[in-house]
Amino acid sequence: MNPAAVRAGVAGRPLVSVIVPTFNRPHLLAEALGSVAAQEGMAAGAVQTVVVNDGGADVTAVVEAARAGGLAVTAVTHRHQRGLPSARNTGLDHARGRYVAFLDDDDEFLPTHLQAALARLRDPAAPAVQATIAACTVTSHRDTPAAATAAAGTGAARVGVPGTERWDVPFDPDLLAVMNLLPVHAAVFAHPGPGVRFDAALPALEDWDFWLRLSHGHGYRFTRIPTTGAVYHRSATATSMLNDVVSGARPAAHFSRLVERIWRRWPARDPRSARFRSYAGTMYWQLLGALATGRAPNPHYYLHSVQAIAAAWADPDAETTLTEDLTHTVTGAPCDDPRAA
Template sequence: MGPTQSNPLVSVVVPTYERPEAANRAIESVLDQTYRPIELIVVDDHSPRPVADALGPINADDVQVTTIRHEENRGGNAARNTGLDAATGEFVAFLDDDDEWLPKKLERQVTALEREDAGFAYTGVRNVGPDGETISITSSSNGGRVTKRLLFGNFIGTFSAVMARRTVIERAGRLDERLPSWQDWEYYVRLSQYGRCVAIPEPLVVRHNAPTGQISRSIEPKREVSYPLLLERFRPIASEYDVERKMEGYLSYALGRAALSNGDYAGARRDFIRSIVRYPFDPSFYLYLAAAAGGRYAYPSLRTVKRYVTRLTA
């Protein structure tokens, strides 16, 4: 899709902190988009070295670039909110600084949102390791009215896969800056209350998984802050669908999986037991409880067992 006067403006919000090389890669993938016009908003969350000093030259037709720097480090959602405050486009897309897009990502999403008259859209994601090797590929498939399904887990994934209409974002409100993790999951539930979702199966996002340093790898913020906040936020919505106990079961399950991946086996056991008490109908809860009971010797074999169980029940 070439640039035309009829194309609506897309605002791209890139929050970044102390990763100039990754940020340059992310920005380059924005400039390589087949869609125009684009408003690119880079929000530097007070990096020790200002990101503006490290960015390469940005020369592209129909790309308006704005760089904003926080006076203190405030976190990813605060940076996204700053970008939203500055955005003027009809559509808004998020891109984390350690991710990148394939060239047709924006074009495919704008086309889908306009065709379906939907509120937001997401794409599949290719997850890669430090050496660029593909770890996994997720394909999006859940579309339509997805609020109820989102209460049981974040099937959308990274912010980098999402584009939303500005009108839907305005109704959903600002992102919750109190959340140190699961910020995306909480926000998708709110977006879904004000617009239909479009799933674009192709993996048009490349997510670079670093071995350390990602906040999602820390269990304590999830346990002490994110879990109680999401429980409080999701309960009234779940009550409307009469799935409060099921929602609580899946939220405890998500917490248990995070604990398990961080080596907190005792905490994971408590989380999985709570998930079973609240919703005893998902076999995965029992499988993960068994892995947590086996500790560090059982957990590595869990993926193999899950594949075997999946084949038996398919």
């Protein structure tokens, strides 16, 4: 798709809305908005950015600076903090684009993310889909988008830069019923309208539940595109349940109960999905066991477990060793090591 083709929609409607929730991180918000402004091949008016301040520090100066740089920003402020799911719902309420993307305030898009996704979503020669999934670089460094692009450009599952990982997992709707396969900023999808929102009662895993709502509840077809679209900054200070669960058994136990809650809401549609849920349960059991005995689990346990489970989903031979692989992934100990019990 050439740049001139990515224009605003009918009667000036933006083609895509980027929803950016923020809370008390104006300096990082500026970087996130800068990555939206740097999107290549997007004509004036094609992108609406919706900044939702969830009751945090004032971000007026950051928003005005982004507008001065040419970004079309819709700013909404919650008087009190409501939580990330509610902030994203507010963003959806104000999103006027035909398509939607999410970006957290401490993360960044890479320059071709929207262009690549829209090219696939609007391609009349390809099978119709309602959502695209790009690879993401997961890093514990405050890399620039250019540095992250270089690191992710190897195409390897683990890119070889300490603290940097590549999240790029094949999508299957039945595997999505087992565990979350994609970070929230990996997807660009058709605006679902007023009937689909995040569950504001979920303190975590709300993005997984949302993808299941689109895929299983509303028939959205997802497709993977061969690009790296975003940088996900994972740090010890980031507000994330996936970070919290490696700090103690109580948060991990709460997290596993939330997983079971989503499994009950979205039943497995075939015996294979049900069987693979038992492997995901093994992952959480090993995590709880490690934390209960004071051992530090692999900080990237979730991504590595997703990769192992997806590999076994694609290759039945790999399933024969999946329990052992997950034990080693979470704890670093082989399955027959007494420390893994």
